[in-house]
Amino acid sequence: MSVRVLTADFAISEEMDRLTSGNTEIGGVALFVGKVRGDVDGEALASMTLEHYPGMTEAELERIEGEAQRRFELSASLIIHRVGELKPGDNIVLVITCAPHRKHAFAAAEFLMDYLKMYAPFWKKETFANGATRWVAARDSDDEAAAAWAANSE
Amino acid sequence: MTEKPNTAKPGAGEIVLRYFAWLRERTGVSEERLILPPGILTVGDLLRWQSQRGHPFDQAFAKPEAIRVAIDHTHAKAAASIVSAREIAFFPPVTGG
Numbered sequence: 001m002s003v004r005v006l007t008a009d010f011a012i013s014e015e016m017d018r019l020t021s022g023n024t025e026i027g028g029v030a031l032f033v034g035k036v037r038g039d040v041d042g043e044a045l046a047s048m049t050l051e052h053y054p055g056m057t058e059a060e061l062e063r064i065e066g067e068a069q070r071r072f073e074l075s076a077s078l079i080i081h082r083v084g085e086l087k088p089g090d091n092i093v094l095v096i097t098c099a100p101h102r103k104h105a106f107a108a109a110e111f112l113m114d115y116l117k118m119y120a121p122f123w124k125k126e127t128f129a130n131g132a133t134r135w136v137a138a139r140d141s142d143d144e145a146a147a148a149w150a151a152n153s154e
Numbered sequence: 155m156t157e158k159p160n161t162a163k164p165g166a167g168e169i170v171l172r173y174f175a176w177l178r179e180r181t182g183v184s185e186e187r188l189i190l191p192p193g194i195l196t197v198g199d200l201l202r203w204q205s206q207r208g209h210p211f212d213q214a215f216a217k218p219e220a221i222r223v224a225i226d227h228t229h230a231k232a233a234a235s236i237v238s239a240r241e242i243a244f245f246p247p248v249t250g251g
Contacts, residue, residue, distance in 0.1 A: 034251050050250070051175055053243060056227035081250060093251055113251055119229065121243075122250025123175035135176045138247030 001069065001077050003061035005052060007084040010094050019076050019096055026075045028102035030109040032095040038088035044129040050083045050092070053121035057081070064115040072108040074099050079112060081122060111149055118146035169236075173214075174245035177221065180214035197223045198232035200242065215244075222247055 012033065020026050036048050061079050068074060076098040086092060095112045099105040124136040168187045178184050194200050201223070204215040215221065223230050224243040236242060 052250070053172070053174055053224070053227075053245070056224055056243065059227045060229075117248070117251040119248065120250045121174070121224070121245060121248050123246065124249045125175070135246065136249040138249050142251075 001065055001074075003058060003065060003079045003081075005054070005057055005061075005081050005083055007082065009082070009091055010080045012091075012094060015078060015080065015094060016096055019078050020098055023075055023098070025100055026098040027100045028105045029096060029098045030102070030105035031097075032093075032109050032113055033091055034093040034113075036086050036088050036090045036092060040126060040128075045088055045126055046129045046131075047085050047087055047127045048092075049085045049125045049127065050081075051123045051125070052081075052083050056121050060120045061116070064112060064119060067115065068097070068108045068112050071111065072097075072099065072104040073101070074104060074108055077108065077112070079116065081116070081120070083122070114142070114145040114149055117142040169239060170241040172241060172243040174243065176246055177214055177244050181210055195235060195237060196232065197225070197230050197234045197236060197242075200236055201232065204244070220246060 012031070016029060016031065020029060037045065039045055061081070065077055065079060068077060074097060078094070078096040080094040082090075082092055093116070095109050095116075097105045097108040097112065099108065125133055126136060127133050167189050169190060170185060170187050172185050173181050173183055190200070191203070194203055201215060201218040201221065204211050205218060206212065207215075222245055224245075225234060225236060225239045226241055
């Protein structure tokens with residue numbers, strides 16, 4: 001179980017190999033990669049800059065990962081989130097979940113992403129091809145997804 | 155109630171306030187250390203104080219419902235006590251992932 005915040009890109013297959021190596025309890029691995037889209041509502045994006053709150057980010061990601069371990073049968077998990085300036089097509093986030101059976105791996109990956117989007121202190125600022133900049137607004141649908149998980153546990 | 159002069163040693167009673175994303179840009183401050191006036195006991199009190207603090211904080215904090223707060227790296231609601239807080243952060247709703 002681990003979380004990392006990086007400016008550099010991550011190597012997906014190396015991360016997966018390292019996480020699963022030698023662990024024969026694992027029967028399934030689910031992997032999610034979030035990427036920078038090239039346009040926002042038809043406007044061409046030049047770059048996306050990710051700011052975060054060092055210290056709190058790691059604490060929140062570890063808390064979220066701990067919550068996933070309580071809810072699902074997980075053999076191993078990993079969250080990597082990039083910060084700094086990213087370009088369209090770049091990787092932003094990697095979540096890997098490993099479980100004896102696929103259902104827990106799939107569900108835990110979705111849970112981790114929903115909670116990360118709701119609680120982890122990252123902020124995206126878009127810079128468009130025409131030079132305009134805009135802080136990305138939080139989406140109500142992200143709050144609803146996290147709320148649905150919270151309701152499920154009651 | 156009359157305010158007593160601040161006789162504390164440097165650092166004592168000080169709190170760290172941090173600002174992220176558009177709150178950092180609008181206040182022009184990423185971090186400050188200060189001693190809060192007496193009577194500010196909760197996150198809600200602190201948000202109200204920020205909105206009455208004068209330029210540029212009053213404008214940045216004009217819509218407190220759009221602002222999230224963390225006490226010592228933990229998300230906090232408006233009713234949360236700040237009495238033993240060392241570091242309080244202000245930021246917009248998060249947009250990672």
